[in-house]
Amino acid sequence: MTQQSRRQFGLSASNRAPYYAWEPEGPTVKTDIPGPQAKAAIAELDEVFDTRSLNMLTDYQKSSGNYIADPDGNVLLDVYAQIASIPIGYNNPALLKAAQGDDMINGLINRPALGNFPPSDWADVLKTGILKVAPKGLDQVFTAMAGSDANETAYKAAFMWRRQHERGGAHVEFTADEMASAMDNKLPSGQTELSIMSFKTGFHGRLFGSLSTTRSKPIHKLDIPAFDWPQATFPQLKYPLDAHAAENAAAEQAALAEVEHLITTYPAPPCAVIVEPIQSEGGDNHASPAFFRGLRALTRKHNVLLIVDEVQTGVGATGKFWAHDHWDLQDPPDMVTFSKKAQTAGYYFGNPELRPNKPYRQFNTWMGDPARALLFRAIVGEIERLDLVRNTARVGDYLYGKLEALASKYPGQFANLRGKGMGTFIAFDNPRRDEFLARAKKFGVNIGGSGQSAVRLRPMLIFQEHHADILLEALEKIAKSW
């Protein structure tokens, strides 16, 4: 964007300079998407790889900053960002530098079994990277590969922790019955099943344990065996919030009452509750800080662990580094899981009791990827250098204000606008959502959906006011085009 056009949009050039000079000034749409080049490549790919979920074949070499490119020369403003996974832009120069570093190359070509043969600088890599941004009260980390196994290893820690309590402590040895029944996938005699509780419309992954807590859509779950674990209703808030304050507070109270009821009565009592700060795949469902403080109090009261799933909300997008920082908790969660923008995955914990009583109970060959951990360290460095969490909070407020105006101007097109004060983690409902997303591409923007009808915005942390203006202009064009 030129100085002139920036002025035209009413932006102050001084504090709104682009972070990176190499970005295009705006989108370019040359062909239908997919265009002829993409179509040919997709047909070739489909011979060996399922392409039915393909959204846009991407030319990553030509993508830069907030812009995603395709093989036909189309360049879109990307506010989907690989399902919220790109933190600081395509081909970020700081990441390029990190990728060329000796330690990165070493981490890439000499992949360690981290539990057995950690690199001698592993403590330093963790402390200057992943742990530098650890949530308050949590100072230890178990590294993993992706969001699903981050959650599942956290569940395993919860089960082991609860059983250890039942046994009477870390020093109590396993009985012969416990060892024999475990080998037979059975409970030892006299023991009751335990469970992990999650919320309706929540999403926590697609492997067998995590999928048992995922409750977003049938297509994720059909035909896959699942554990008989409880689900509580997530408060379904009405918008605008200030017009429905009493009703929403009542919905949250009812949800908390249901949580307590399930904790105290479910045949397989939960040893942990997992919750997303904003239910992301399930449709961008929010709840108030008071609800989450209530959930922390309830879980503490009943000796149930609280796992906060920050796989999609973490790493700055809500205008705080962790979305649960918005809750102002005095008593931190027991575990916080992360992935996506971290480019690596795992869970944080603070309580030493969440280290199981014996080694090899929480273990696997790789336990993460040092190359990806190094990349996260570089991402953290760039977030700090450019103060990107604060940027996202400010740009989010700017964007939200303009979206409110659009919502007034085009009733029904930007329904249930939500995410105020949550950085750029903003969503709205559109009655013809899928068509809305398809048209967005024609107007130069790549946007994703969630739940049944939500348009979810997931810009990168380097999304600035001038990007917001381009997005808003495209959104208005779509609304006008119906």
Added chain:
Amino acid sequence: MTQQSRRQFGLSASNRAPYYAWEPEGPTVKTDIPGPQAKAAIAELDEVFDTRSLNMLTDYQKSSGNYIADPDGNVLLDVYAQIASIPIGYNNPALLKAAQGDDMINGLINRPALGNFPPSDWADVLKTGILKVAPKGLDQVFTAMAGSDANETAYKAAFMWRRQHERGGAHVEFTADEMASAMDNKLPSGQTELSIMSFKTGFHGRLFGSLSTTRSKPIHKLDIPAFDWPQATFPQLKYPLDAHAAENAAAEQAALAEVEHLITTYPAPPCAVIVEPIQSEGGDNHASPAFFRGLRALTRKHNVLLIVDEVQTGVGATGKFWAHDHWDLQDPPDMVTFSKKAQTAGYYFGNPELRPNKPYRQFNTWMGDPARALLFRAIVGEIERLDLVRNTARVGDYLYGKLEALASKYPGQFANLRGKGMGTFIAFDNPRRDEFLARAKKFGVNIGGSGQSAVRLRPMLIFQEHHADILLEALEKIAKSW
């Protein structure tokens, strides 16, 4: 190793030249392991990361080829290789070159959601890498992150495939009851539970679904909920094989009969059987090609899928690229899973019906890691260039012969020697196994164990006769030192 010492060991220098000139000539043991430097670093690491499973703190920069180094200047011949995960040596120059390439850097810093936004060259990356070495009869791939999720996504494919058959085909839509019950983690009315069958002492991962099929040790399974899935006895062969031919054949027949009994009578019938070509974590348990051909015939007869778990056996170590190539199957497995030496993970399949009937049923955000897929392509290139699978077959035969001699000389120390004709994938039992492994370090070799008493050899594919001689010398020193 010098020309002179190579001659001294009776090696022909001409065809036994080291693949890489930068390797040390042999191990160096300067201190106890861990030495003072390592001890200090481990104490620091333990503050934030569980170190109780730590085997050896590693200096990867100083490691090279078959040799692993630590911060105290110790350099060991490594025949454990990050739990069988290092294929072509530490700091391999071909991988260094690949890591510095533009496409690798691009794959590292622009991580795609592969199911939605695959790179435009993804078909090419797959075809020139992962798919170039696809097992016979299997021409499609689902990419994943690690062995556990490779197996679990294969299980999901099996469940969806079987239910599709029950429904009457891909065109039959899901019923309202199916969709509602799935959201409630329940079966639709009238449906029977299905299962995945595995073998006793087998290992298939540590997440909730894969752990339900893992039957190696209680420590992996204690306190973690598991599905009620069947386990069949894996034949327990007696050694030497030629002295127990009839008995072993009977054990294999009995195991197959048990498999058929479980398939036809288990309350939750298996839709798939998963098996390792050599049970690796469970103690290096072998079975004959005839057993596996029988298993293929039985699963085919009963319309049960056969999943071959090549996470540890794959990529050359048995003297064939895939261990199941030893079976001489006319009818290929339905799925083959891979990880470890591939540095990436996933499963191969051939049958188009193993693509579920709708998109987003087999999906996740990352679906693997392009950087790791590129690394595997470079590994495949180096394996081909140096003919490393053939090398491993030849060196394995050499090593096995020398181990037979050691076993005769030191009765009981190298018991149940196994892996003849299986490349360097060789193991033996030692009554004081853990002490054996500890002493190996003092004599300059890093070796791993498996099961209760097995010493498992997992050299890299660049392990040559002169490395075998160093290993054999160390093994004899240990045997003598009791």
